[in-house]
Amino acid sequence: MEPVGLNAFLMVGAIMFVCGIVCMAIKRNAIGVLMGVELVLNGANLNFVAFARYTPFGLDGQIFALFVIVLAAAEAAVALAIALNFYNNHLTIDVDRGNELQG
Amino acid sequence: MDTGTVLRNLLTLAWLLPLAGFVAEIYALQLRWSHRLSKAPAQLAVACIGAGFICSLSALLYWGSATNWEAWSPQHHGHHADAGHDTGHADAHHDADAAPADAMHPADGADVAAHADDSHDKAEAHHPKFYAGTFYRLAKFGSLDFTLDWYIDSLTLVMFTMVTFIATCIHLFAMGYMKDELTEEYEDHEVHLPGGHHFTRPGRFHRFFAFLSLFCFSMLGLVLAGNIFQVFIFWELVGVCSFLLIGFYVERHSASTAANKAFIMNRVGDFGFLIGLMILITSLGTFRFFDSVENGVEQTGLFTLVRGNDGQLDVSDAPSAVNSVVYLRDSQGHRLVDGTQPRTISYMLLIAAGLGVFAGSIGKSAQFPLQTWLPDAMEGPTPVSALVHSATMVAAGVYLAGRFYPMFPPEVLLGIAYIGCITAFLAATIAIVATDIKKVLAYSTISQLGYMMLGIGVGGWSAGLFHLVTHAFFKSLMFLASGSVIAGCHHEQDMRKMGGLRHKMPITAYTMLIGVIAIAGLAIPGSAALFGQPIAFSGFHSKDAIVATALAFTELNPNSLHSILFIVPLVTAGITAFYMFRLWFMTFAGQPRDEHVYEHAHENPPIMTMPLLILSVLAAGCALGGEEGWLFSLISYSESFPLHAALSSHRVTDIVIPSHPDVLRVHGTAGGLALLAAFAGMIVAYLLYCRKVVNPDDIRRQAGGVYDFLVDKWRFDTLYDAAFVRPAHSVAYWCQAFDKTVLDVVLHASAAVTVVVARWERLFDEGMVDGLVNLVGNTTTSFGRSLRVVQTGQLRQYIMWIAVGVVVLFAALYTTLPK
Numbered sequence: 001m002e003p004v005g006l007n008a009f010l011m012v013g014a015i016m017f018v019c020g021i022v023c024m025a026i027k028r029n030a031i032g033v034l035m036g037v038e039l040v041l042n043g044a045n046l047n048f049v050a051f052a053r054y055t056p057f058g059l060d061g062q063i064f065a066l067f068v069i070v071l072a073a074a075e076a077a078v079a080l081a082i083a084l085n086f087y088n089n090h091l092t093i094d095v096d097r098g099n100e101l102q103g
Numbered sequence: 104m105d106t107g108t109v110l111r112n113l114l115t116l117a118w119l120l121p122l123a124g125f126v127a128e129i130y131a132l133q134l135r136w137s138h139r140l141s142k143a144p145a146q147l148a149v150a151c152i153g154a155g156f157i158c159s160l161s162a163l164l165y166w167g168s169a170t171n172w173e174a175w176s177p178q179h180h181g182h183h184a185d186a187g188h189d190t191g192h193a194d195a196h197h198d199a200d201a202a203p204a205d206a207m208h209p210a211d212g213a214d215v216a217a218h219a220d221d222s223h224d225k226a227e228a229h230h231p232k233f234y235a236g237t238f239y240r241l242a243k244f245g246s247l248d249f250t251l252d253w254y255i256d257s258l259t260l261v262m263f264t265m266v267t268f269i270a271t272c273i274h275l276f277a278m279g280y281m282k283d284e285l286t287e288e289y290e291d292h293e294v295h296l297p298g299g300h301h302f303t304r305p306g307r308f309h310r311f312f313a314f315l316s317l318f319c320f321s322m323l324g325l326v327l328a329g330n331i332f333q334v335f336i337f338w339e340l341v342g343v344c345s346f347l348l349i350g351f352y353v354e355r356h357s358a359s360t361a362a363n364k365a366f367i368m369n370r371v372g373d374f375g376f377l378i379g380l381m382i383l384i385t386s387l388g389t390f391r392f393f394d395s396v397e398n399g400v401e402q403t404g405l406f407t408l409v410r411g412n413d414g415q416l417d418v419s420d421a422p423s424a425v426n427s428v429v430y431l432r433d434s435q436g437h438r439l440v441d442g443t444q445p446r447t448i449s450y451m452l453l454i455a456a457g458l459g460v461f462a463g464s465i466g467k468s469a470q471f472p473l474q475t476w477l478p479d480a481m482e483g484p485t486p487v488s489a490l491v492h493s494a495t496m497v498a499a500g501v502y503l504a505g506r507f508y509p510m511f512p513p514e515v516l517l518g519i520a521y522i523g524c525i526t527a528f529l530a531a532t533i534a535i536v537a538t539d540i541k542k543v544l545a546y547s548t549i550s551q552l553g554y555m556m557l558g559i560g561v562g563g564w565s566a567g568l569f570h571l572v573t574h575a576f577f578k579s580l581m582f583l584a585s586g587s588v589i590a591g592c593h594h595e596q597d598m599r600k601m602g603g604l605r606h607k608m609p610i611t612a613y614t615m616l617i618g619v620i621a622i623a624g625l626a627i628p629g630s631a632a633l634f635g636q637p638i639a640f641s642g643f644h645s646k647d648a649i650v651a652t653a654l655a656f657t658e659l660n661p662n663s664l665h666s667i668l669f670i671v672p673l674v675t676a677g678i679t680a681f682y683m684f685r686l687w688f689m690t691f692a693g694q695p696r697d698e699h700v701y702e703h704a705h706e707n708p709p710i711m712t713m714p715l716l717i718l719s720v721l722a723a724g725c726a727l728g729g730e731e732g733w734l735f736s737l738i739s740y741s742e743s744f745p746l747h748a749a750l751s752s753h754r755v756t757d758i759v760i761p762s763h764p765d766v767l768r769v770h771g772t773a774g775g776l777a778l779l780a781a782f783a784g785m786i787v788a789y790l791l792y793c794r795k796v797v798n799p800d801d802i803r804r805q806a807g808g809v810y811d812f813l814v815d816k817w818r819f820d821t822l823y824d825a826a827f828v829r830p831a832h833s834v835a836y837w838c839q840a841f842d843k844t845v846l847d848v849v850l851h852a853s854a855a856v857t858v859v860v861a862r863w864e865r866l867f868d869e870g871m872v873d874g875l876v877n878l879v880g881n882t883t884t885s886f887g888r889s890l891r892v893v894q895t896g897q898l899r900q901y902i903m904w905i906a907v908g909v910v911v912l913f914a915a916l917y918t919t920l921p922k
Contacts, residue, residue: 024902033898095898102896 009050016043030083030093034076041072106169107234110255113162114263115238117155118327121319124151128313137309140285142278144309148316149274155319156267163260170230174257174740175733232256232741235329235393246388252329254392256741258568261734262326262502265572268721269494269579270319272714276583277315277486279711280590284308292594294354302354311351315490318344322495326502330390331405331460334503335373335380338463341496342369348487349480361479368476372466379459386448386456387431392506394434403433406509409453412436416512418450429453450512457515460507461522468500468552471526475819477549481541485586488541493548493582494575501555505568508559513758520560520656524671527553529817531678535685536813539596540585543686547622548578550675554649557672562760563652565739569726570645572734577621577642577722580715584615587711588690592704598689600697608706612691614719619687621722623680624781637774641726643781646676648730648766651773655761658769669773676777680784688792730770 020039027033045065052061087093104112128144131137137144167175233256241249283289284306294302321340328334350362383405384390393404411417411432419428428447430438439446464470469477480492491497504511504519511519530549537543551574558567589596591608605612617640624646626639637643650672657669695701706712726734790796803810815821 021902021906025899025906028899098898099896102894 006050006054009046009054013043013046013050016040016046019043028094028096030079030086030095033095034079034083037075037079038072041068044068106166107231107236107255109165110162110234110260111236111253113158113165114255114259114323114327115253117158117162117263117267118320118323120151120155120158121148121316121323124148125313125316125320128309128316131309139287139306139308142285142308144312145274145278145281148312149271149278151316152267152270152274152319155323156264156271159260159263159267163264166257166260173230174737177731177736233259233393235395237329237395247384248389249332250330250391251333252391252393253327254329255327257737258502258505258741259326261572261737263323265575266319266322266326266495269575269718270315270490272718273486273490273494273579273583274312274315276489276586276711276714277311277484279708280486280586281308281311281484284311291352291354293352293357304354307351311348311484314344314347314351315486318348318491318496322499325499329392331380331383331392331507332390334506335376335463338376338467338499338503339373341491341499342366342373342467345369345480345491345496348491349483351483351487355482357479358482361476361482365476365480368473369466372463372473375459375462375465377459379456379461379463382452382456382459386452401433403431403439407434408432408439409448410509414509419447425451453510453512454514457507457511458518460510461504461515461519464500464504464556465522466500467503468497468556469526469549470500470522470553470556471529472819474526474530474549475816475823478542478545478816481539481545485541485582485589488545489579489582489586493544494579497548497552498555498571498575501552501559501567501571504556504559505564505571508564513760516560516562516760517758518560520557520653520668523553523556523558523560524668525553526550527557527675528671528678529553531675531682533813533816534682535678536810537682538598540588540598540601540686540690541582541596543598543682544578544582544585547679547683550679551578551622554646554672554675557668558649558652561653561656561668563649563766564742565735566645566648566652568738569648569730569735572738573621573641573645573722573726576718576725577618577640580718580722581615581618581622583711583715583718584611584618587611587707587715588615590711591707592700595697595700598686600700601690602693602696603691603701604695604704605691607701607704610706610712610715612687614712614715615691616687617719617723619683623683623785624676624777625680625785626778628778628782636729636731640723641721643778644726644729644732644735647770647774647777648735650676650777651766651770652761654769654773655765656759659759659761659765673776673780677780677784680781681788682784684785684788685792688788692793 016039020036020041020043023036023039024033025036027036045068048061048065048068050061051057052059052065055061083093086098090097124147127136127147131144132139233254235252235254238251238253241251243249285308286306288303289306291302291304296302318341321337321344325334325337325341328337346362346366349365350359352358353362380390387405387408389402389405389408391402391404392406394407395402395404408431409416409429412434413436417430417432417438419430427450429450431446431448432438466473469475477492477497481488483492527550530546530553534543534546534550537546551570555567555570555574558564558570587608588601588604588611591611592601592604595601621640621642624639624643626637626643630636630638650669653669653672657666726732729735791799791802812818
């Protein structure tokens with residue numbers, strides 16, 4: 001079986017990233033937006049790991065990926081808490097309703 | 104403790120106590136130690152000056168016992184008389200020896216004592232002539248040294264005792280005299296307000312005594328001073344006190360004007376004093392009277408520099424006095440050298456310095472031509488006139504002339520004699536026509552001060568200062584008696600409204616009579632032949648001494664002009680007796696002239712009459728024994744150099760100063776003539792004012808021109824008014840006109856220009872500067888407002904923009920960056 005190259009990984013990462021972005025842009029449900037964020041982060045993670053594997057940068061990419069996972073976990077915790085509070089105040093988690101900070 | 108330290112401590116205490124009193128009295132009200140109705144300030148002042156008197160008297164007695172009383176008997180005249188014959192013989196030998204370092208004034212110069220080291224048989228007479236030293240160094244700039252020194256000789260001790268004693272009496276008197284001031288509402292009847300009211304103010308009892316205390320401090324400091332600069336400091340201080348006390352009733356226009364006049368006329372004299380000081384410091388480099396030792400180096404004092412150790416002026420041979428110089432010498436009599444050149448002072452400079460310092464005396468002692476301030480100074484309360492303007496401050500000028508005597512070359516002495524002579528006569532003639540009881544006494548004071556100056560000028564150093572002390576007693580007595588009359592007659596001072604008052608106030612009248620007899624110089628004729636010495640009050644002895652010296656002087660200097668130096672004081676003695684008895688007869692004898700005044704007259708309480716009684720005893724008896732008595736001996740003990748010996752061999756002038764034997768030879772003649780003149784004056788006064796043989800008004804009408812001339816005080820005030828006051832006024836008028844027409848116009852124009860410029864500047868500020876700043880602010884605001892719409896609050900929109908932005912950025916980078 002022919003080994004999979006770097007480009008294949010980058011392609012998958014890019015698709016995940018674009019899917020994440022599109023998910024964030026079109027979902028009105030806050031949970032959906034969070035899921036889009038996860039897709040974006042993991043798409044970027046895939047790139048880090050792929051570069052760590054196929055380039056001479058060594059383990060740096062993998063360590064970055066670990067950091068991003070930890071960061072994503074923390075971000076998800078905070079974001080879910082915000083979503084819960086948002087729901088308590090607005091009885092909905094539609095992000096379009098959260099426009100109090102408009103200029 | 105050695106004698107000098109004891110004397111210094113006692114006199115310093117006497118000197119500083121009134122200062123402490125002054126501070127306590129002036130702050131008494133502010134600090135609520137006392138209130139306006141309390142007599143405590145006066146009691147404090149009396150306590151301070153009384154304690155000062157006790158200190159001074161103990162110092163005098165301590166010094167007497169330490170010197171075996173040798174200064175109290177006339178023996179020490181002996182060597183002066185001898186020295187008159189063998190001139191050039193070292194007589195007074197100054198010997199400076201450093202005392203052990205004193206903790207009070209370390210390294211400031213050691214104590215110095217000069218020894219009267221007689222070259223003949225009196226081997227035991229090793230008591231120093233004077234004690235001197237330094238309290239404190241004020242500043243030192245290179246060789247210029249400003250110090251507070253002390254200088255104590257018998258003259259200092261006598262002056263201290265006299266000043267503190269008289270001051271104590273006058274303080275006591277003033278407690279009674281000034282009791283009107285013990286009130287919250289003092290109504291000044293001399294100050295008329297519009298609407299017929301009198302001026303009222305709070306009483307100033309405490310302030311009066313504070314000023315008196317300050318004056319006592321200043322006067323004693325002047326006497327104790329050990330250098331001429333320090334004398335000048337206290338000289339100005341007594342001037343200030345005089346100013347404050349003359350102007351005590353400051354709301355009265357006459358009083359404030361008199362205070363200004365006194366101060367300004369004294370400035371004229373003090374200007375000369377300052378010039379003298381400048382000459383001394385630039386040519387001689389020191390202000391000290393005495394030799395001192397500093398860091399083992401002898402610092403020669405003024406007197407030794409000029410007079411050496413033998414009293415001679417070491418004058419160079421020169422064709423004229425203008426070119427000659429005086430060599431400066433040290434205490435061994437060797438000429439001082441600066442490198443190889445001998446240190447000298449030009450003879451003319453020495454004369455200028457002497458005249459300058461004497462100009463200060465002229466101002467302070469109200470001598471011709473600066474005599475006009477003293478009569479006006481009678482605006483002050485009578486105790487002030489008694490203390491400041493008769494007994495002590497005005498005598499400070501004579502004291503200075505006496506203290507500075509060794510520095511005066513004979514030409515200056517002659518000038519002093521003539522000034523004194525003119526003053527004595529001039530003031531006596533004005534006193535004849537004065538009708539204000541205090542003015543008569545004021546002119547008599549000027550006249551007697553002239554006598555003292557004359558005495559010093561003709562070489563009678565001891566005679567002049569002897570008269571200073573006796574005059575202080577009888578004149579303070581008479582001023583207090585006149586104060587008693589004024590207080591008893593409810594502030595009536597015009598003698599023409601008095602008369603017969605001896606029935607109403609006997610103590611005042613008869614104590615005053617003692618003073619009058621003393622100043623007139625009356626004695627019992629023939630008593631000298633019967634009892635060995637004349638029986639008379641103090642004024643006779645001292646005036647006698649002066650007149651005798653003047654006669655000896657004119658005999659030794661046969662010059663028709665110099666003979667007035669004897670004739671004028673003789674005539675003045677007669678005039679003095681006349682106007683003093685005129686005063687007494689007009690005030691106390693005869694019939695009352697004004698019933699109203701007589702009805703309300705009364706004798707004063709004991710606090711005012713007791714000082715009169717005490718002073719009258721001293722006025723009568725302080726000069727007991729005359730020139731053989733203790734007081735004269737005590738003063739003449741300090742006669743530092745036998746000047747008569749020094750000057751007779753002088754090479755610049757041909758003035759001969761009489762020696763003691765010369766004076767003694769003519770003493771009988773002069774005394775007899777003076778007594779004759781005094782009796783003549785008294786008898787004329789008796790005939791005119793008691794017997795009314797001739798009506799004085801007729802004489803006044805007969806001699807109208809002379810009378811007016813005398814009433815106008817020889818027109819000196821008119822002259823000064825025309826010569827100085829009016830020119831000053833017209834200059835001031837022109838200056839004012841210049842100010843108004845030129846300076847003011849220029850100032851106003853520049854102000855107007857400034858206003859116009861400022862207006863333009865305001866437009867520029869408001870238009871340009873503010874516009875620019877506002878423009879920046881408005882632009883920022885509108886820019887921010889336009890950016891507001893971007894912030895929609897739509898999360899999904901943000902994300903879209905981010906995505907679009909990334910794509911655009913990527914595309915831009917992709918196209919622009921090189922491959």
